[in-house]
Amino acid sequence: MAAPPVIIWEHEVERLLHYRELVPRLEEALGKFSRRDSAEVIQPVRNIVPLQKQNGFLALMPAYMENDGVLCTKLVCFYKREDGSTLPAVQATVVLLDPEYGNVKAVIGGEVITDMRTAAVSAISAKLLMRPEAEVLAILGTGKQALSHYRVFTEMFSFKEVRVWSRTREGVARFRHSVSSPVTACVSAEEAVRGADVIVTVTRSTEPVLFGRWVKPGAHVAAVGACRPNWRELDDGLMKEAVVYVDSREGAMSESGDVILSGAEVFAELGDVINGTKPAHREKKTVFKSLGMGVQDAVSAKLVLDQWKAKACQP
């Protein structure tokens, strides 16, 4: 009989997962995914069950990496919460299985993984697509993703100024309290993004919060919210004038309101740029539309379990 699964919960994931190890693994996984080699990654578009009463969705996100021996699925609920709600916008659990026997090896809290891997992939998009002389970062939204994005972007790059905007003053005040360095609080999204080199949108909005006419030429946008086909964060103007990159073409064509409703053309996946099969248009306005992928959770969970085992073996 197989050993019972290891349970690793959020505070431990927080201790075990570090961007310096996570970022290169995610970069490699994005490249593998975009090669569409079934021995490297099998990852269907996630299955979604609407939770009508709760105004949310349950998503099942499986991924199999045959060459790496990683079989994984994340269960994630995400909600269209009203501001002021004390309930979380995203709740997740990641399950690692043994591909040979099918037994569960580990059950891992998925919130820290979701926050960190999403932010790390946005940072990879910036590494590939922002101008090298980028100085100003703007973050729209001040929730959990805003914080993880702030952390990895300031760890990986040296911005001279970080601006934040939220619909509520409390949101900005809370955010400023949670970070170590000064940030510029902006009273409007327009004020935050005018002249910014890199813009991150991490809101629960279902209507555009970022308009192309505010975004300067050559700026890079990482758009993380709006993960349903009828939800938007970006306007048609931005989607149509920017070169659009995504994590998964299939995912974007079935889930991204910004892509589907604007009719914008998807130029490439990030993995195509990593593999050298599509160029990085750093000189143009670029949008990375993030939706999240099971393979990102799989490599993150594998890293957590490996670190946990390494620590457990230490005397």
Ligand SMILES: NC(=O)C1=CN([C@@H]2O[C@H](COP(=O)(O)OP(=O)(O)OC[C@H]3O[C@@H](n4cnc5c(N)ncnc54)[C@H](O)[C@@H]3O)[C@@H](O)[C@H]2O)C=CC1
């Ligand atoms: N692309 C991906 O892989 C992932 C995307 N997400 C999405 O990222 C977004 C942010 O997630 P969290 O930070 O966990 O949520 P959160 O609830 O912690 O933060 C949401 C932020 O959006 C703001 N907001 C809410 N409604 C708004 C509106 N109508 N206009 C402008 N701002 C508004 C809130 O004030 C708050 O600052 C959500 O849409 C979530 O579904 C979350 C995880 C992964």
Ligand SMILES: O=C([O-])C1=[NH+]CCC1
């Ligand atoms: O990839 C993910 O975990 C999610 N994408 C949208 C909400 C949660």
